[in-house]
Amino acid sequence: MSQPQKGICAEPNLHAQFLHYNVIDEDEQAIRAKLARVLDIFDHFDNEHYEAMVSGVICIGSDYFSELYPGLRPIELSPFPDMQCDDRIAPSKTCDLLIQIRADRLDIVHAISMEVHELLHLHVELIDDIRGFRYLDGRDLTGFIDADDNPRGLDKKAVAVIGEEDPDFIGGCYVHTQKYLHDMRRWQLLSERRQEQVMGRTREHHLLSEEANANSHYIRSRVTDLSDSQGRQHLLRQSMPYANMSEQGLFFVSHCHSSQPFRTMLQSMIFGMQADEYDAFLDYTSAQTGGAYFAPSLDFIKLRAQS
Numbered sequence: 001m002s003q004p005q006k007g008i009c010a011e012p013n014l015h016a017q018f019l020h021y022n023v024i025d026e027d028e029q030a031i032r033a034k035l036a037r038v039l040d041i042f043d044h045f046d047n048e049h050y051e052a053m054v055s056g057v058i059c060i061g062s063d064y065f066s067e068l069y070p071g072l073r074p075i076e077l078s079p080f081p082d083m084q085c086d087d088r089i090a091p092s093k094t095c096d097l098l099i100q101i102r103a104d105r106l107d108i109v110h111a112i113s114m115e116v117h118e119l120l121h122l123h124v125e126l127i128d129d130i131r132g133f134r135y136l137d138g139r140d141l142t143g144f145i146d147a148d149d150n151p152r153g154l155d156k157k158a159v160a161v162i163g164e165e166d167p168d169f170i171g172g173c174y175v176h177t178q179k180y181l182h183d184m185r186r187w188q189l190l191s192e193r194r195q196e197q198v199m200g201r202t203r204e205h206h207l208l209s210e211e212a213n214a215n216s217h218y219i220r221s222r223v224t225d226l227s228d229s230q231g232r233q234h235l236l237r238q239s240m241p242y243a244n245m246s247e248q249g250l251f252f253v254s255h256c257h258s259s260q261p262f263r264t265m266l267q268s269m270i271f272g273m274q275a276d277e278y279d280a281f282l283d284y285t286s287a288q289t290g291g292a293y294f295a296p297s298l299d300f301i302k303l304r305a306q307s
């Protein structure tokens with residue numbers, strides 16, 4: 001049985017680090033072997049510090065995948081769907097490798113990141129290094145609870161992990177990321193009522209806003225077929241806020257058994273179904289990057305470490 005990587009369905013953590021790398025040599029054999037050792041690093045810290053709820057996900061960029069693992073390819077693995085309409089842009093900046101590291105202790109996240117970096121550094125260039133954190137009770141920096149409607153329990157695996165539909169990649173997962181930069185000054189100038197209209201949710205109790213309309217972020221998801229007849233989402237969101245004194249935003253991460261739901265939602269946000277029905281939240285935040293990755297099962301990574 002091909003087990004998914006532990007971080008795919010993990011519960012939200014307090015801290016995270018997202019290491020983005022491009023590979024600078026052609027020693028794929030060494031990279032395959034070292035990625036299996038990254039899994040050992042995750043396990044080691046998880047065993048030593050079980051209270052920190054350590055998890056991680058090794059993600060391979062859509063272009064680099066066939067170089068690293070020539071031969072088979074996940075059926076739906078394709079480049080990031082870069083889109084643009086007026087000033088709403090979803091740029092594509094997929095790296096060769098993305099290592100997601102999550103834990104409830106910042107020191108442990110840092111220690112794992114250092115070991116992973118030390119292991120890989122001869123073969124890679126560090127492109128971006130984003131530190132995520134849990135903000136208040138799971139809110140985005142805009143003040144709204146994010147991912148409250150995520151699938152729960154067993155539904156998580158059904159949504160995020162590939163099953164029999166792609167027999168060579170059972171246990172794998174499609175990962176999409178976008179680094180959103182919020183214009184917090186403009187956002188904070190809005191009244192609470194207008195903010196709730198933009199999001200489509202109430203800030204305090206996280207209910208459907210009475211002011212919600214076709215441009216509300218939440219409604220953009222509802223008008224697509226992103227949930228099943230029981231209202232279960234087809235996308236597991238594992239995003240985290242990031243911030244320093246000059247930049248604040250959300251590092252968006254989705255895990256899914258298919259690459260289609262992310263594409264559909266992004267299209268709904270940027271273009272809408274009809275003219276001017278785009279996601280109004282994009283007037284207050286902008287995507288700086290976009291990545292399409294594949295997170296193979298544990299068995300897939302380990303089996304190919306020797307080849």
Ligand code: HEM
Nearest residue numbers: 140144145146147148149180218221250252262265266285
């Ligand atoms: C800065 C970026 C974003 C922020 C701050 C944000 C925030 C939110 C918030 C507050 C909600 C309301 C309810 C909930 O989370 O369950 C929501 C819903 C949702 N968001 Fe986002 N979001 C962002 C980007 C995205 C992107 C890029 C996608 C996918 C392409 C996405 C997909 C969804 C979906 C599918 C829902 C609906 C959940 C449902 O219908 O139950 N979001 N988002």
